Amino acid sequence: MGRQLNLYARRPHFIDHADQPPACRGHDPDLWFRKSDKGKAKAICGLCPHEQACRAWAYAQPHHQLFGVWGGTTESDRRKARKTT
Secondary structure, three states, rough: OOOHHHHHHOOOOHHHHHOOOOOOOOOHHHHOOOHHHHHHHHHHHHOOOOHHHHHHHHHHHHOOOOOOOOOOOOOOOHHHHHHHH
16 A cells, blocks of 8 residues: 555646546546456546556656556556567
């Protein structure tokens, strides 16, 4: 839980966007960190107006510090993409 709180403190600015809230707002934050819910989290991300910005933010973070689903990508997705670039 401590790692999640640390990550939450560094969350991207659009998470708090009032006019166009992200799709993740109102959902249980743990949803994005449970292995069993990654498909559901990715589906919610797919409905979000900030998905692209969130994904860009996720790729800009140090790979060893970011976990969970961000911008519709899992840790594994981001790791694989980094290896191909």
